[in-house]
Every structure is written in C-alpha cells, then in structure tokens.
Amino acid sequence: MAYHQDPLAETSVVKFKGQDFQSLRDHCLSKGLLFEDDTFPAADSSIGLKLLQEKELQNPTWKRPTMDPSRGPPYFILEGASRFDIQQGQAGDCWVLAALGSLTQSPQCLQRILPTDQSFSHKYAGIFHFRFWQCGQWVDVVVDDRLPVKDQRHYLFVCPRKNNHEFWPCLLEKAYAKLHGSYSHLHYGYIEDAFVDLTGGVVTIPGPSPTPSDLMMVVKTAAQAGSLMACQTPPGPTIGDSEMENGLVSRHAYTVTGAEQVQYRRGWEEIMRLWNPWGQTEWKGRWSDRSLEWQETQDPKKHQLHKNKDDGEFWISCRDFQDNFSRLIICNQIPISLDHGNTLHERWSEMTHESQGTKGNAAEGPWQDPQYLFSVQDPTEGYNVIVSFTIQPQSLTSTKREIPLTFRVFKVDSQFQQFQERLPPKFFSQGRAHVQGMHLKTKYNVTRYFHLSPGTYVVVPWTTKDEVGFFLRIFVKLSSMDRNLDSNFNLREVKASQIQQNIFQRYAQQKPDIDAPQLQHLLNQELLQGLPGDTFSLDECRSIVALMDLKVNGRLDQEEFKRLWERLTKCQAVFQNTRRSSGDLLSADLWQAIKNTDFLAGISISRDLLELMTLRYSDSADKVSFPSLVCFLMRLEVMSKTFRNLSKDGRGLYLTEMQWMHLVMYS
Template sequence: MAHNQESLAQTSVTKFKDQDFNSLRDRCLSRGRLFKDETFPAMDSSIGQKLLQGKNLTSLEWKRPQVMVPPHFILEGASRFDIQQGTAGDCWFLAALGSLTQNPQCLQKILMDQSFSHQYAGIFRFRFWQCGQWVEGVGGARLPVMGNVCLFVGPRKDNQEFWPCLLEKAYAKLLGSYSHLHYGYLPDALVDLTGGVVTSVNLHSLPSELVMAVKIAAKTGSLMTCATPKGPMDGAQTMENGLVCQHAYTVTAAEQIQYKRGWEEIIRLWNPWGNTEWRGRWRDGSREWQETQDQRKNQLYEDKEDGEFCSEKKNKRLEQKEDLGRAEELRYLVCPSRNEQFQQFGERLPPEFFSPFRNAAQGLDHETKRNFTKSLHLSPGTYVVVPSARREEAEFFLRIFLKVPDSSRNLNSNFNLRALKVGAQQGVDVIPMFLLCLQQGLDIDATQLQSLLNQEFLTGPPGDTFSLDECRSIVALMDLKVNGRLDHEEFARLWMRLVHCQHVFQSIQHSGVLLSSDLQKAIENTGIFISSELLGLMMLRYSDNTGRVSFPSLVCFLIRLEAMAKTFRNLSMDGKGLYLTEMENWRKENEEVLPPYLQAQVHL
C-alpha cells in the first residue's frame, strides 16, 4: 500500500477471549478431533432471536463445509465476487470487505495463510482492529445452514470458497452474535478491518470533481464504499433505477469515458447481494456500452449478473427532480503511515483550566457512532482535545493524524545550519551543455542561464519558468569572481545543486505541485535545519497566493539557504561573535567549506 502501513508482525496482537490458535489447533491434531468453539457454540444464542424470528428452527443445522461440498478457503486469490450476502443485514460489513479485496496486501493481514488441507483441525483465525490494537479471534468451521444452504454469507457455486463465510462468523463472535451484524455503520467495519481513518463525503453537497476525487483516493490506496438513504418504508427496497434503499455498496472504479462527441463520468459499484444492479444509463448491456469506442471499455465493463455495475454521475445543477435511491454518502478509508505512540493520561483538568482559552473547533456535535472522524485545520500551537459523551461517562481511544509531519516540535530558536547535501550522479559532464549557451567569451550571464534552465528543468504549468530576476539572483549567489557571470567551474557547481533540487522536488510532490507546507521536508532532505520562525517567513517569501511553491522558487530558496549557512559559519568560526571579513578571505573560506567532490569540480 502507498502508505507504508505498519507490519502486523511488528505489532502486538491480543488474543480474543485468551484463545491461542496454535495451542488449540495442535491439541486438536494430537487428539485427532475437530475443534468445537465453546465460547461461540453452535446454538441459537450465537445467532440471536432477531434473525431467527419467523424461521423453521427444526431445519436449522450447524455443518462443516466439507459435509456440504468440497471446500476451499481461497481459490486463485480472494475477490469481492466470492462474497454473497445472506439473510443478515450486514451489507455495511460486506461492502467494506469487498473494498478490502482490492488491496490484497491488507486483506492477507487479516486472513493469513489457511486452508482445509494443511494441518486442518476445524479451526480458523482472523484479525480485527479494536481500540488501537489488533485482536486475533479464532472460530470453528461449523456454519448455520437451512436445507444445506448457508443462512448467512455463503460460497458461490462456481468456486466453493469459504473465507467470506468464516470471516463473517469470526466478526459475529467479536461483536457477540450474528444479530449484531444486522444493520451497522460502514465506518465501523472499515476501521475494524484495517485500523485506518475514515472520511465521509456527503453527496447532497456533491463536489464538482467527484470522479477525480475518487480516482485520486484509489491511487493512494484508499478503500471506498457508499450508502443509499432510507426509503419510504423500513428495510431494503429496490427502487425503479435498480439501487436499493438503505444499502451499502463498494466503490470499485471511477472514470471519464469517451462517448459520441464528448466525455461522460461514470462510477462503478458492487452490490454485496451479488445481483440487483443499476437500470439507468451505462447499465449492463446498455446502448451506451455498445456505442462507446473508448479503449478502456473492456477494463470497466462486463455484461454479467455479479452485482457490479456502472452508473452515470449526473450534474446536480441539471437534476432537479427527487433523487431518492441515489447514493447518499461516499466513505473512503486511508491507512496512513504510522509511527504510533500511545499514552495514558490520568491528569484531571478542573473547569477553571479551560476558562482562559477559546474553543479552537466550533460546531462539534455528539455522535452515536462508535468511530468518529473530524478533520481540522489549526494554526501551530498547543491544544487540548476533550472527548465526551452526553450525560454519561465513557472511555475513549483518541488518535491524531497529521497531514504534515510534526517535525517542528523538535525545532528551537537556535540556528543549526549545515552545508547542502548534493545528490547528483558522479561524473556527469556538463561542459558540452555549458558551451552551447556561450555567445561570446568563456562564461554565461543571467539571460543565457535563464534560457538553459527553462529548457532543461522546466516543470509544472507553463507559468512555472525561471524568471530573469531569479536567474540574476542565482548568478549572484554562485558567482565567486563577482563579475555577474558564471564560468564553467561555477556552472558545474550550480548544475549539481539543480539536479539535487529537482530530485527533492520530485520526491516530495505527488500531485504535480509542491505546497508551502512541504518546505520543511525539502529542507530536511538537504540536511539543513532552521527554526520554525524562519520557516514561516520562507513559506511567505517563496510561495504564491495559493500556497504553491514552484521549482524555480525552490531552487532559489535552497541555494540562498546554503549561502546563509556558509555565511553564518564563516562569520562565527572563532566563537567570539559575528563580524565582516575581506572579500578575498570570504572567497577562500567559501571554497574551503565545500564538500570534497565539489572542490574537485571547482579546481578542474
């Protein structure tokens, strides 16, 4: 995954109900018996009366998979099409599970390597995220069936894979019974399956770039689901357009597809029922799919009753009629890179502690959901987060994720400037490129440098080019002879810095732009450390009014910062204070502090 999620092997795992999988399996193998789970027995109590009402309990049995069919745990990889919802209303869990199948690495962490053949003892194990830690629960292989058909999630007839059935049973055990799976919240399932952070987008305030947002989220490894609102009556009713009220779907793709003389935006969804699909434009077998000549057609579309379908994304400004039955909310989950540090705080804060301070985040309502996520944009400072429950005491698990690393925490007001690290390749011959720029004489001026840099290092939008003033500034900083021009030795030193700046820029920016908030990371990559106050000034100086930092601005910033570091070091070498030196000494000192490989370039 793109977020370097922490390996489970390095994370402590708690045994649910103190049941150790290896011990229980080995005991069963040594005795020649299949496992029976006394903590989640094959009885009506494990199902719950809510799901048994109106059913003929005399036909209810608990059977092992091999009694019904030749079973497989996973056959040729796990897929969302292995899942088929049963009588429990757990689409919220199965839609989240369907999204997880699109990330095999994350799915494998909760399924692990298991089978019905190697060391099979009728026991399986799965892992779920609970309150800041992974919990491993074990379960027996016996499943509730009626008429030899699984009462809840069952295997598809064409593959007989039982991993979804056994995982559903383990999750029911974790929650208390199958009845606790009957209706739930998508965020709870997404968090329990991954340990990530859930963000919701209300589609009533539909973002204009929804398809692009979905594509970006998918590219970064996010898992996405969506839900439809409640219908005129309770329960899941199929609307005229084919969507089901009060139902959860997995978002599997979003694209702009070429159709006739224009482009149309479509979103692909998967229904955990395994059937009941969209009946509008771009449905399976529709005229739109037959007429489009888009080359991605075969990647997005297959005319098959498998619960997956494509739906058009209409412009809300043109759609004035009641939109009942459309997806109401998009949820996506991000598993960020984690360096988790957990602490328990026992200090009590009296009411008078809060009186001098203002509330930094207004309008936070009490939520009835188990997992609640709130995104905030806060100014640098110290904050107290106070979770609370309305009219009752409760315990909370609080996690704080920062979009920008909180590296400023380790900074102080003292300067700690070091020479810029240069990461250019060794042995690059820049002399031919330098000679191409020469017009007269053996050196180049700012105008010639501008032409060369815009040709070799142009990046981003057309407006992000090196200006003449920026090139004059670069020449002034790199010109040791103080003649307003660069000879081939000075140009070689500059070129190595430019290549390094390009590497820094490309390694940090992921969406085509470098934000001012990324300057700290750019500085760290160069080996220079500055105070938070100076960093704030640099953000204002080198970013535009939208917070973007262009590549030319980054070059000027890093080269100027290196010059500041050298100046500071030269003017305070004896520790007695800052003072000015003669120009000849400055030039000599400036060369002496260069790294050896740069000195070799200077003394060609």
C-alpha cells in the same frame, strides 16, 4: 508524537477469549478431533433472538463444509480472495461485506486479517482464525467451521457463490459475529465501523456536493493512495433494505471499485464502478451492463471496462451516483486530503491515548474529565487536524443505539500555555467557545475534522452515563517544511530472504511464481509509496517481467524476483541522486542517470538514441517518473547484454526474421 512511516508495522496480537489457534489446532490433530468452540456454540444464542424472529429463522441446524457433488471439495481460498467470493445472506451486514469487498482489492490489508496458515486439507481440524483491529491492537478470533443452515443445505448467512466452493468469507463473517457477540449484532451497522475494525485506519468523507468530474478525481486519487471505498443509499419507502425499480437497494452498502472518464457522443462522461454484496442485483439505469450507452460509446477502453455479467458489479454515471447515494466513505491507514488539488504527498503525525472516560458532571464542569493537549505548528490547507475516538465494545450494550461519548476541542490562550498536562478550572469559564469541525458519529467511533490555525489545543471527552473505555487518536498535518523530498516514494529495505519468505509468497498465493498483475499489486501496494502518477502501470510490469523472465513463461520465480529487487533498490538510489531539488527527474537528466547506474558500467548510447529515449520515457512536462526510469535502465541493461551474447565479433549480429521478432516483440 510519531511520524507514520509504516502504518502496518507489526503490533502485538491479543488472543480473543484467551484462545490460541495453534495450540487448539495441534490438540485436535493429536486427538483426531474436529474443534468445537464452546465460547461461540452452534446454537441459537450465537445467531441472536432478534435476528431469528425478524427473519423467521426456525430450527436452523449447523453443519461443516463438506464435499459438494456439483462443486467439489470445500476450499478456504481458491486462486486468491476476491469480492466475487462474497454473497450476502439473511443478516443485514452489507456494511461489513461492502468494506470487506473493498479490502479484497488491497492484498496488504487483507493479509492482516486473513492468515493463510489454514485450509480444509493441510492440518485440517475444523478450526480457523481471523484478526480484527480493536482500540489500538489486533485481536485474533478463533472459530470452528460449523455454519448455520436451513433445510440442511441453504446457508443462512454469507454463503459460497454458485461457481465456487470457497468458505473464507463465511468463516470470517462468523468470526466477526463472535467478536461482537452474535450474528444479530451485525444486523445493520455503519460502514465506517467495519472499515476501522478491518484496517485500523481512519475514515474520510469528501466535502459536500462535488461536481461529477471532481467526484471521479476523488475516487481515482483515493484509489492511487491505496484507500478503501464504499458508499450507501438512503432509506427507501419501506423499512429495511429492498430493491427499487432502478435496481439499486435502499438503505444498502456498496463497494466502490473504480472510476473512469469515457468518450460519449461529442463529449466525456464520468462513471463509477460499484459492487453489490448481494452478488447479483445491479443498477438498471445509464451505463448499466445492458444500457445503450455502452453500445454507443466508441471509447477505446470500452472492451476493458464493460463486463456484462450478473456478478453484482456495475457502472453508474457520477451524476446518477450523486442523485441516488447518500455518501461516499473512504478509509486509509493515515489521513489523506481529497481537496485542494487532491494532494497525496502530505505527511501526518499521530498521537494515541488509551483511557477510561469519566462520567460527565454538568455542575462541576469539563475539567473533571481527561484532557489531551496537542499543537499545530504551521498553517496548512484544508482539514489539518483529525480527532477520532474508538469506543471499547465492552463499554456498550446491545440496547444502546447512540455512542455514549462526546468531546470538544478548545484553543488554549497564551495565558494558560504554561500548563503542560492539565488546564485549571479557570480555563473552562462560562462562555468559553469550542472550535467547530465536521462531525462523524457511528456506533463505535466518533470523529471530527478541523481546519485549525497554529497554536495549542486541548481535547476534552466526557460521557453522559457510565464510564466508557476508549482509544483516542489525534492526527495533525505537517507543513511542507516538515516533509523531506525522500518521502515522495520509499522502497522498503528488505532482505532477500524476507522477500522470499514473506512478501513474495504472500502475492504468489501459494504458487512458485508471480505474473505481471501480481507484480503490479506487490510494487504499488506493498513496496512503493509514491505521488499520483508514480505508480507502476500494468504495461510497465509486463515489460519488467519480460526483461527478468529467464524461463520465458511470463512469470517471475523467487530467484528472478530477488534479482529484480536488487535492481529496484539501485534504481531508487539513482533516482534520488539524480533528481533535482524540486524532487523531479527531467528527461535532460537521463544521461546523468545512466552514468550514476553501476549495473550500466561500460554501456554507452548515442545522443540520437538518448533523444528517442526521452520521447519514450518522459511525459508532456519532460518529467521522468520512478517507474519509467526503472523500465529505461533495466531495458538498456538487458538489450546491451543480449547484443553481446548474440554477437560473434562484438560489432554486429545476424538474426533470422523469427529470432528478431522474438527478441523485439517479447522483451
């Protein structure tokens, strides 16, 4: 049983169909050839007969991306990957694209599946590769860049948006189609399966019928935890997906990109932001782009939130969301609880098993099948056990619509607890009741969520027909006694060279420096794991950039980021050593925090100034978050050093008005 510290730790990568990207590319470059993938040929078989017939796609041709007179040369990624780079084509794979759209909001997750060592210029050989999670391991899938087109110019499936010429979504879709056998295998599916394949995470579905306010808090809490979110509309009056009068598409998947509470008339309105993989079709009701609600509201966030663009993204009230969408799907690397106070600071243990399921035998009983025992140590609130089976794709055929595996969980009586590995047939006597839980079943995954009392339990899977290969994960929530206060946040101990070569370069997006939004993503999603409210805000990151920005260009290069990292590590130690047993740092502790900070040695401040700082950096409960402490300590250091550098006698300084304004307004 392992405690999850770094759910994205490196695991072995399997080469799909034995194809190695580096060696294949090097071979093509040495021969002056463009790669042609014989394992997924430019032929109708790679599209699939069912999709060709349903969409009446006759005689498609295949072409590589080339120079476009109106959009210029093709790019793999241009100025970072975004959900707005994606536009759905003829395949009904919105379930994949909605999950992928959510993934673009998490650079950490996107980097896992989207290797950046490929482009249409440097070492271009017509070959690209992507990674997907399959039953506990990452699989590297190689494709060539020949894409199916109609009339020599219209891409059949995901195509570049009109305002760009980026092909990473088109090629990623092709790699995912290859992994599943054809584009036809992507024609309708489950968002949950796409989330698992793209992240290796676990899916959570919120409880039934939350209030609009609760729904907004669920989305905001999940976003703070770095979760991916999508949703789905129910089927409409016609078969397949079709646009309805209100602008929504029936039987369609959307990405959830945010939630806010805005002032409206004499009260407040909870709204959610969604994105449609079709790229343009949007909601036409309340809080849509051109609605009266945006004209009437006087909320100060209005200009920040409201973007009247035909880009597929729109706002909808939480109440209208509940009336028009069938479910909200949330995916995280490890489980999170979205009820009982929306707590995010819990910890989970995980057990994994990989096995071949045996054919069920009703006559002999479930003791003939595999058995997996686990224990719940202490009582906890809400769902505290998640059991999830992922089916190996090769165990399924294209004709099977239902997952050929099911399972039950039984509590083990005290008289049987001496059996450590396998329970005897007597345990499964007639009338033995299994424990109940919420059920989630898709094409490749079957998951149940339980609230179990302390004790020992056994998971028993069985199949109804053929043997099925599967990967089993059992998550058990740890009680508060199992958590260490230091788990509230964690800055990874990474060497400066590793930061420069890996993390920094990943967020710099092939540029020599990063700006404040990139720094915010880096700190919150890559380095900082914290309680709700303990993440770095954009304003705090802008302040940090200004304090560390020696070139005064609003950006941090690798050397400046290295200095920042050293400061963050020291601030972390100060926070841990100064905070109280409850885990909180109070404003009354700031004096001690200064004394504990080695880079502030020799710096002193008056009690009056300290009182002003407590007003500036503490919240209404007199608590100081870790990001606030970082800004306070770093600003104190920089301002003290600035005074010493500008003062001629060490007691005062003379500045012109513009020098003073430059100093206080930017720093």
